[in-house]
Amino acid sequence: MKSKKQFVDMFSALDSQGIHGLFPYLNDDVRFRFASYPEVRGHQPIKALWEGMSTSVIKLQHHLDEIFIHDNLVSCYGLVTYHLQSGQQISVPFANRFVINNDKISEYHIYVDASAVLGIAPVA
Numbered sequence: 001m002k003s004k005k006q007f008v009d010m011f012s013a014l015d016s017q018g019i020h021g022l023f024p025y026l027n028d029d030v031r032f033r034f035a036s037y038p039e040v041r042g043h044q045p046i047k048a049l050w051e052g053m054s055t056s057v058i059k060l061q062h063h064l065d066e067i068f069i070h071d072n073l074v075s076c077y078g079l080v081t082y083h084l085q086s087g088q089q090i091s092v093p094f095a096n097r098f099v100i101n102n103d104k105i106s107e108y109h110i111y112v113d114a115s116a117v118l119g120i121a122p123v124a
Helices: 004-021 042-055
Strands: 026-034 057-070 073-082 089-100 104-112
Touching: 004 042, 004 057, 026 042
Parallel strands: 026 104
Antiparallel strands: 057 073, 073 089, 089 104
16 A cells, blocks of 8 residues: 555545445554554454444545655545434544555554544534
């Protein structure tokens, strides 16, 4: 995964297929961290983390503003919209950092304030 198109495709798969859309892009032992949640390693722990924290989320919609690639490090920035079961849509900025090994993601860090989505803070 060394091209911007591959990352656009990955976010498209995530948006259309949910968390399972990510797995073809991730190493089996990927290190994954969402915001301030503890880091997990591997596909099943990622799935369990996502299911545990996003029970009200129907789908995601990412808009990528910038993707930066330098050697095996990738950063991207944009806006993510969470579509909730209540019908509400909440959009927040995000930044992601990736480490690439063997043409797949070995580290995936998501920096986002999803407190309004998770019901912890009011929607701005």
